[in-house]
Amino acid sequence: MSHSATLPGSSRTAAHAAVAASGLSVRRGRVPVLRGLDFSIPIGRITGLLGPSGSGKTTLMRAIVGVQMVSSGTVHVLGLPAGSPVLRHRVGYVTQSPSVYPDLTVEANVRYFGAMHGKGKADVAEAIAAVGLEPQAKQKTSDLSGGQLSRASLACALVAHPRLLVLDEPTVGLDPVLRADLWGRFRAMADAGTTLLVSSHVMEEASHCSELLLLRDGRLLAQLTPAELSRRGRSTDLEQAFLAIIRESEEKPEGGAR
Numbered sequence: 001m002s003h004s005a006t007l008p009g010s011s012r013t014a015a016h017a018a019v020a021a022s023g024l025s026v027r028r029g030r031v032p033v034l035r036g037l038d039f040s041i042p043i044g045r046i047t048g049l050l051g052p053s054g055s056g057k058t059t060l061m062r063a064i065v066g067v068q069m070v071s072s073g074t075v076h077v078l079g080l081p082a083g084s085p086v087l088r089h090r091v092g093y094v095t096q097s098p099s100v101y102p103d104l105t106v107e108a109n110v111r112y113f114g115a116m117h118g119k120g121k122a123d124v125a126e127a128i129a130a131v132g133l134e135p136q137a138k139q140k141t142s143d144l145s146g147g148q149l150s151r152a153s154l155a156c157a158l159v160a161h162p163r164l165l166v167l168d169e170p171t172v173g174l175d176p177v178l179r180a181d182l183w184g185r186f187r188a189m190a191d192a193g194t195t196l197l198v199s200s201h202v203m204e205e206a207s208h209c210s211e212l213l214l215l216r217d218g219r220l221l222a223q224l225t226p227a228e229l230s231r232r233g234r235s236t237d238l239e240q241a242f243l244a245i246i247r248e249s250e251e252k253p254e255g256g257a258r
Contacts, residue, residue: 018195023073048209049199055215057199065093092162102142114159127159203239
């Protein structure tokens with residue numbers, strides 16, 4: 001696919017999208033994990049990647065950041081093929097498992113990751129402040145709570161000032177107050193121009209996103225806004241609306257995202 005090719009079902013092109021996929025498929029042995037996905041993710045917004053456990057969310061995120069072998073199709077990120085070396089300084093990836101060194105302080109961890117991107121003390125302080133961990137900056141990460149540990153991992157990704165931030169279930173295990181705080185920070189980042197792709201299996205989090213990608217069994221059921229999900233699923237309860245779309249897809253198993 002050329003950088004200017006228009007994706008099926010989308011008016012955005014690879015050159016004008018943060019992420020653009022065409023016919024993206026991933027297999028593990030003979031087992032299909034992702035099945036011919038076509039979508040694009042707009043720049044400077046929060047896109048939610050939603051679906052039950054085992055639907056292919058993490059595999060899709062790995063393909064986007066360039067660490068997943070793709071069986072067929074293409075993925076372009078910020079106008080370049082996923083995994084291009086130059087993207088290492090433009091894309092941040094926060095996995096479900098905290099990616100910090102337990103014997104180092106929060107500050108030392110963020111400083112270490114910042115150094116890999118040529119960032120200095122001001123960038124480190126800014127990243128720690130962005131996740132609300134200034135009081136814990138001198139604590140070893142082994143002494144942090146689960147929620148604080150997740151935010152420390154996020155700070156390590158933020159210090160590089162990524163243009164695209166990919167977050168794999170960042171709110172799992174957080175209490176409602178921390179979840180609300182984190183989503184507030186995500187909105188502030190999007191308002192400042194960062195593109196965020198956030199995965200979740202909790203449908204109530206869909207309301208925080210500008211757009212949604214709905215996955216099930218490795219298929220993209222739909223790309224739409226929360227309001228469109230509510231209308232199409234004929235329910236203000238987004239979980240019930242998603243279930244309605246699943247039932248619709250089962251009636252038309254060969255149908256793609258609409």
